Amino acid sequence: MAQTAFAYGSVLEALSRGLYPDKRHILREFVQNAYDSIYDLRKAHPKLGIAPIEIKIQSPSITIADLGLGMTYTQVEQYRFLGFSEKERTKHAGFRGIGKYSGSAVAEKLIVDSSPYGTAKRFRVVIHADLMMQEVKAGNNPPLERLLEEYTEVSEESEEAEAHYTFVELHKIAKDADVLMDVSDISDYLARAAPVPFDPHFQYTEQIEKKLRENVPEYLAVPLSLNGSEIRKKFFSNCLEPEFDSVLFDDKKPEVLAFSWSCQNSEKGQFDPKDLAGLVFRAKNIAVGDGQLSRRMLWKTTPERALHFFGEIHVLDPDVTPSSDRTDFEDDKGRTRLATRCARIASNLSRKAGAESQIRRFDEVVEKGSDVVKARETDLKAGKLPAELREQVVFEMQKIQENVNKRLKGVPKKERTLRQAKRLMTKTRRLLYTLQTDDKAGFVDLAGTLRFDAKMRTLYNTILDVLREEFRHDTARLERIIRRIHDAVKARFDT
Numbered sequence: 001m002a003q004t005a006f007a008y009g010s011v012l013e014a015l016s017r018g019l020y021p022d023k024r025h026i027l028r029e030f031v032q033n034a035y036d037s038i039y040d041l042r043k044a045h046p047k048l049g050i051a052p053i054e055i056k057i058q059s060p061s062i063t064i065a066d067l068g069l070g071m072t073y074t075q076v077e078q079y080r081f082l083g084f085s086e087k088e089r090t091k092h093a094g095f096r097g098i099g100k101y102s103g104s105a106v107a108e109k110l111i112v113d114s115s116p117y118g119t120a121k122r123f124r125v126v127i128h129a130d131l132m133m134q135e136v137k138a139g140n141n142p143p144l145e146r147l148l149e150e151y152t153e154v155s156e157e158s159e160e161a162e163a164h165y166t167f168v169e170l171h172k173i174a175k176d177a178d179v180l181m182d183v184s185d186i187s188d189y190l191a192r193a194a195p196v197p198f199d200p201h202f203q204y205t206e207q208i209e210k211k212l213r214e215n216v217p218e219y220l221a222v223p224l225s226l227n228g229s230e231i232r233k234k235f236f237s238n239c240l241e242p243e244f245d246s247v248l249f250d251d252k253k254p255e256v257l258a259f260s261w262s263c264q265n266s267e268k269g270q271f272d273p274k275d276l277a278g279l280v281f282r283a284k285n286i287a288v289g290d291g292q293l294s295r296r297m298l299w300k301t302t303p304e305r306a307l308h309f310f311g312e313i314h315v316l317d318p319d320v321t322p323s324s325d326r327t328d329f330e331d332d333k334g335r336t337r338l339a340t341r342c343a344r345i346a347s348n349l350s351r352k353a354g355a356e357s358q359i360r361r362f363d364e365v366v367e368k369g370s371d372v373v374k375a376r377e378t379d380l381k382a383g384k385l386p387a388e389l390r391e392q393v394v395f396e397m398q399k400i401q402e403n404v405n406k407r408l409k410g411v412p413k414k415e416r417t418l419r420q421a422k423r424l425m426t427k428t429r430r431l432l433y434t435l436q437t438d439d440k441a442g443f444v445d446l447a448g449t450l451r452f453d454a455k456m457r458t459l460y461n462t463i464l465d466v467l468r469e470e471f472r473h474d475t476a477r478l479e480r481i482i483r484r485i486h487d488a489v490k491a492r493f494d495t
Contacts, residue, residue, distance in 0.1 A: 020102050023177050024189045025325050027055070029099035030064040030168055031194050031224065032286060037068025037166055038222050039284075041117065044069060052223035052230070055190075057183050061107075062170040070116035070164040073156060076123040079112060080152040082144065099324075104129030106177035107170035117164035124155045183227055190224060190231050192276070193326075195285035197221040199232035204242050208261050211244050215259040216314045220285060236271050236310055239263035245348070247341050249317070257341050262311030262349060268360055270307035277307040279345070281329075283315045288322045288329060297339045298346035305353040306346065313342060355412045362407045363414070366421045369400040373427050380434075380442035386482050387443040388464055392475055394435050397428045446486055450493070 020026050034053045041048060051067040071079065082101055103110045110127040128151040135142050173180055180186065190196070198205040198221075212219045224231045240263060247258040262279055271277035278291020279298075294313060295306040319334035329335040376393055379385040385393070404421050407413070413421075434441050447457050464482075471478035 020105060020325055022325070022327075023106055023179055024186065024193075025327075026102040026106055027062070027064075027180060027186065028190075028193050028286070028326070029102050030170075031055070031190070032099065033168075034064060034066035034068060034166065035195050035220075035222055035284070035286065037066050037070065039068075039218075039220055041067075041069040041164065042220065045117070050220075050222060052225050055186075055224065055226045057181055057186065057227060059181060060172045062173060062180060064168045064170075065165065067165050070119075070166055071114040071123065072116045072119065073121070073123050073154075075116075076112070076114055076125050077154055079125050080127070080148055080154070082148060101127075103127075103168075103170050104132065106174050106180060108172035108174070111169040111171055112166065114166040115159045115163045118161070120159055120161040120163075122157050122159035122163070124157075125152060127152045187226050187229070187231060188234075190226065191234050192280070192290065193287040194224055194231065195220065195222050195282075196224045196231050196233055199235055202233075202235040203237070204239075204263065208242055211242075211261060212259070212314065215244070215246060215256065216285075216316065219314075234276055236263070236265070236276070238266050238271075239310070240266050242311070243352075245345055247345065249337075249341070257317045258313050258315050258338065260311060260313040260342075260345055262309045262345075264349075264352065264356065265308050270304065271310055274307055277310050279306070279309060279311045279313050281313050281315055283320070283322050285314070286326065288315070289327050293328060294342075294346075298343050299350070300343070300346075302350045302354070305350045308353040308356075309349055313345065358407075359412050359414060359417075362421075363417050365403050365407060366417055366424055369404060369424050369428075370420065372396060372400065373424065373431060376431065377427070380431075383442045383444060385443050386486050387445040387448075388482050389479060390435065390443060392479065394432065397432045397435070401425060401428050444486065446489060450489070 020029075031053060038050060038053070042050065054063075054065045056063045079100060100110070104127065108130045110125075110129060112125045112127075113122055114124075115122045132147045132151045135147065170180075198209060209221070242261045242263045245260045245262075246256050247260065249255045249257045260279060265271050275290065279294045280291055281288040281294060291307065291310070295303055299306045315338060317334055317338060319332075320338050321330045321332070321334065322328075323330055329338065376385070376396070404425060408418075408421060447460055452460060467478060467481060471481070
């Protein structure tokens with residue numbers, strides 16, 4: 001009786017091609033495995049230093065190398081297995097045992113060399129992805145176990161006793177995966193997604209890293225180089241000092257569910273470019289989604305304010321599991337609890353952004369009002385302001401007083417701006433008094449200067465009334481027209 005097969009080759013195609021529509025995630029899977037190997041080495045031998053993960057993109061292949069703990073012969077044998085992994089869900093970034101086969105979607109074959117710490121051996125596993133996929137595409141849909149057994153092979157050689165590493169070659173990248181050969185794009189992607197250190201040029205690097213080491217158990221940042229260039233996390237220099245927040249499982253218990261840091265834009269509005277803004281979830285210091293994920297999960301109101309910040313939310317809850325492609329979390333009670341408990345991060349940041357917006361708006365009102373008053377005082381002192389603008393100037397001063405008074409009540413404000421606002425109010429009161437008690441007050445009376453008779457004055461006033469009606473919603477343009485009339489008449493009569 002023929003042996004029954006319970007899984008077929010189409011499963012391999014679905015897991016390798018279907019799970020990673022963004023092929024850059026495939027490269028992250030191998031970085032993730034390298035990170036786990038370095039993590040294991042650090043746990044087993046804490047006195048050893050951490051060497052960078054090295055990626056080389058050189059057509060037609062990509063290599064990923066790490067000096068981590070390495071794999072034993074048994075582990076290399078198990079590397080051939082699909083969906084099998086001895087990694088612990090709560091300790092390792094990669095634990096499903098399927099990410100390694102993601103490479104079969106983009107490479108002709110996978111070649112993995114590994115030497116375990118303390119063993120003078122090098123083990124090699126070769127996965128002939130192209131041959132497996134050829135059989136699947138031929139329509140035979142062979143049993144999965146036969147595919148993995150027939151088209152994978154393991155060998156061993158001698159190695160130096162002190163060597164420990166894993167070297168992965170994605171041999172001969174397919175043409176439809178040429179996005180993986182774009183060094184610049186991959187560099188940007190890894191800077192956002194990989195567990196790399198902060199850029200030393202970021203003014204708050206030391207402060208943030210210190211807080212993460214204190215609040216995120218076993219926090220680990222691993223250096224990574226791409227074609228010899230070091231990859232660092234990106235940052236915005238135009239930001240305020242970082243703020244930190246520990247999110248608890250329960251307000252009455254000390255256990256921490258997540259730890260966040262965030263920096264607000266020191267300038268007006270959202271950060272630009274927006275794809276680098278927002279708070280990014282990280283599990284084992286590897287990104288889960290981007291800033292848009294936290295925006296969707298946490299910002300139920302004023303979502304636009306999410307991009308006034310950039311930062312990270314490090315997830316510590318062992319029940320929260322990233323999805324296979326790490327674009328989101330598995331939809332379960334862990335994710336629901338994460339969204340519920342972390343919602344106050346969004347609430348606090350939105351409130352802070354709102355307060356900052358009010359402060360900034362108050363600054364703008366005071367600054368703009370001061371400029372208007374200064375300009376009016378200068379014109380009046382020089383006797384250059386058309387008398388036809390008297391009512392407009394009075395309205396301006398009253399409007400400035402109204403706006404400043406409204407914002408002086410209960411709105412957050414800087415001490416410096418508060419002093420400026422008080423000086424501005426004093427100036428507007430003085431100017432209003434002058435306008436209301438002195439008919440001349442530095443205004444130019446064109447009709448009086450040219451001694452208009454009654455009919456001419458009526459004609460002139462009629463024209464002004466029409467202009468005021470026509471431009472009642474554009475006082476700046478009305479003022480320009482009146483000033484031009486004054487200048488044109490003066491020039492005509494002077495000649």
